[in-house]
Amino acid sequence: MDISNIVLAALHESEGIGWKTIERIMHHGGIRSEMLHYRAKDWEACGVGVETAHHLEHNFMLTVESVTNRMSDDDTNEPRQQCSSASNLTNDQKIRIITALDTLYPQRLHSSSQPPWVLYAIGDLQLMEMPSIAMVGTRLPTAYGKKVAAVLAEELAEAGFAVVSGMARGIDSVVHDAVLARDGRTIAVLGGGIDVVYPPENRSLYEDIADKGLILSEYPPGTKVRPGFFPRRNRIIAALALGTVVVEADARSGSLITADMALEAGRDVFSVPGQVTSPKSRGTLDLIKQGAKMVTCGADIIEEYEIWLPKGIKDSYNKERQEDHFAAGENAGLTNDELEIYHRLEQGPGSLDDLLEQTRWDFGHLHSVLLSLIIKKQITQLPGAIYKII
Template identity: 55%
Template sequence: MEERWILFGLYEMEGIGKKSIAKLITGQHSLQELLYFEEGDWIEAGLKKDQATRLAREFDTGWIESRREQVYHRGIEVITYLDSNYPILMKETAQPPWVMYARGDTRLLHQPSIAMVGTRMPTVYGRKVGEKLAEQLSDAGLTIVSGLARGIDRVCHEAVLRANGKTIAVFGTGVDMVYPPENTSLAEQIAETGLLLSEYPLGTRARQGLFPERNRIIAGLTLGTLVVEADIRSGSLITADAALEAGRDVFAVPGPITSPKSRGAHNLIRQGAKLVTCAADLLEEYHSDLQNAEQLPYNRGRSAENASSEEQGLFPAVELSTDEQRIIVLLEQEEQSLDQLIEQLGWDFGHLHSVLLSLIIKKQISQLPGTKYARV
């Protein structure tokens, strides 16, 4: 039996964790020899008695084959640390997974990619910026990697799909256990043209601790991590920390100084993260990587050079009056009703209505049911 499948079998065995596998991998015995181990041999190799008993009783070629068939029956590809197609960037990190489970186009693991992460409860501003940047970076040839969480993660995945780009969703569960459940349809769409990826065996459900651990993979697969919008305690900052630990770039989008959802990103910028106000700010760091990627037949991205020169900002420049700008600032935080705007601005109805109408004509805001207004 190939060593990659023996490693897979160890990983699938209940009660055998990453540290135990590390002991066996770095030990004096080959993986092939492990198939013939008895309980005493496992203990001598550094495992606990309960682990040794379980392995001596269950671990053999028949058991491994049964686990292998279960995975392939679900259409899942197994990538082990011993494989030639294991992503190089991931292998360079401090804690690369021994095994990863993939559903979709695994070639994307070798494409230039960027992580995009942020708060699970973004403002209108955060959503709009995330959508625009994901679309532009994808259009330039970068694969967008995120965690399929609520908020910015979902916004970015969806924007890439709309742009016919490539995206990877890294799970904090098994790839057959979508979390949150409302993203099940989105996961299916990603699997068709992109990739679903996890280090957790099939059937692993969401639980505390798995998602922060998952973030190191998001950071490890990519050239850099872009924090779109995050408060000071956002989980996306864990991904940024993992990127720094792996020697990768960290980028952050500035936001309104009055918004708590911008504090985490602003703190990263103060600590040295590169400020990103348009796709070109990030693309200039990876010119050579994207030029090489353009030669690949399955990369449909636009020329990175063209994308960088064309995108001078996230949104087309529109001349706004001082009063129009005041309304935009309010609507970038959240939708506002007519009454809320009157209360916050202190204007009379006629003036407010005139300014709102001007912004609608300029396509800067939209009117929603119930006399509410939102940033477009």
Template identity: 45%
Template sequence: MQVNLVSERDWLYLLASIPGLGRVKLRMIYERTGSFTAAVKKWDTISCELGLPAVITKAIFDLQKEGAAYIILHERIAKGIQYVCFLDDDFPEQLRHIPDPPLLLFYRGDLQLLHKPAIGVVGSRKPTPYGRASCAHFVKELVQAGLVIISGVAYGIDGEAHETTIKNNGKTVGVLGCGIDQVYPLRHRALYEKIAALGLLISEYPPGTPPVPGLFPERNRIISGLSHGTLVIEAAEKSGSLITADCALEQGKDVFAIPGPIFSSLSAGPHNLIKQGAKLVTRSADILEELGHFFHTKPELGSSQTANENFLNKEELTIIEVVTHEGIHVDDLVCQLEPDLRKSLHQILFRLEAKGVLVSLAGGYFAKR
């Protein structure tokens, strides 16, 4: 096979697909030769200089055999595997300038979302009702303001952020810690497909890469790198979400934190961030005033609930007075109501949720938006 007949970006794909040849080595190879094509041509020298294992060297020589590379490239096309790399003009500019930038991104969905104003939303994988309600409230208003929501498709706050965005007809980007063809966690398969169809899924790891624990902290730098700021909603003192916040600070990005109850262990992360200089936020306007120059419209936020409450009947207003922003379980709600309201409680809650005044949370909790 003539090496020159394979494009630079295709050689990057081929090399990145070799197990054990990660972005650090690939970057070193490119910096030494200025071209992946040139590197493949003199692979004997390059492999010796970098001390690459024999198994990697053999894999490169196998690719140079007649037709071997073309077979793999045709398989990629047949499988619908799409990627954008640092050699492309449409590679997201903001990722070119972060520490340890990715060399390529595999994707499913609308790649143009990487070029729109965005905010990262991260938090606990086991949030409280207060955390879920906070996420639903803030994400809805940030979406209405025109921001793309970026998160990691994990349980908890990540999933809540993606679901709320989709529910409110917004755009969301999911950054994976595994191959683009892997669904993790498995219970998020439906969410995975919704994001791919209505938003964007991306991964820097080749298809087939399993969800190895060490990859998830790495992907956090991409969440913050693609975002103009990162919002942290509930996180324990040593939560993985704080890695994203640290990446954002290292990248010179804004970090926003929602305060929580002082007796909750999940408030420790946001509170520590606030002590270290993160912006304390209690309303969406606190975020939008910092990021407002990234988008064109400045909608009036916080008015939808007031408008909806003007159309509530006496029974609905009674329920609203009992439900808090922190969330209340339906059983506790029943105990605080008069007997005549208890019988129709579920119907009233359904109406209030439809009117956008309440949000239904996992485990039978409801919270005021």
């Protein structure tokens, strides 16, 4: 068992020790086995504050013992054994501890500006080294955003990329679900402890990713979700991927933080355009203005990373095929007028009066188009003459 991994993991889990404190310790000679016997003055000499140094003198070995009990060494290249387990996880889905000193630590994170010192993982660790694309967006997407996110995620998965997101409500969940439905590979980076499912309604999705993909967090098991954790989580999402795709985002969306962190990490940023009148498209349209590559189909992303594609995949993925993918969904075969109403409702439910004003059609024609869409099971009517996509 490599003692340096244990010491680093124990420091990471110690009270009062944050990313910058560990950075100072690294600059004062790095992680050493002698730290197991350090007194307060020794910790202070490494750049640790007085109060924290005294806490470490009395409590560090307890943390070391806890970490040691959750890590084992088997003289092979197999991942670290179980550290702890979230409820309902099988024996093959145990939490593993990976430190920045570990050979299992993903290389792309090493090259980022603030790589996490410790990662907790559940699932297939090989996914960390796969070519991957991050996909993020609003927690309250429109029907248009959901559809585009799902199609792009499916195309990326079929092309052989792992898709990284944050398992949040909205676009994140749509992305993970779409990849899993295609038997693809997906990575969820959490904003809380590795065994803390958030949002709670994503329990089933969490278990599916643990079984078929990879779950990562830099927070120890049991750490409750806090708002400030999500921006820090975003830097890991951005750094793990070759590029980040923003699907829908308003002007102050957290997804834009991920885009900024992708640029900071030297990664590409892609943006999906939306209607200029939609608040959910303001952030993505601003990204395009600032130089992000506009995405209208999966090939717009895939063509940037052809070198990563398995042999034979390149020729089978072209723009024509992927553009057809958007048109070949459940709304294929609709008339032009039906498509116009469908695309308007993709931005959110609309009233009969709203649609009359937007289209400038006469009442009889609009009513017949809406009735046809209802019969074709594309939309449904809500109380108050409100229409929405099914």
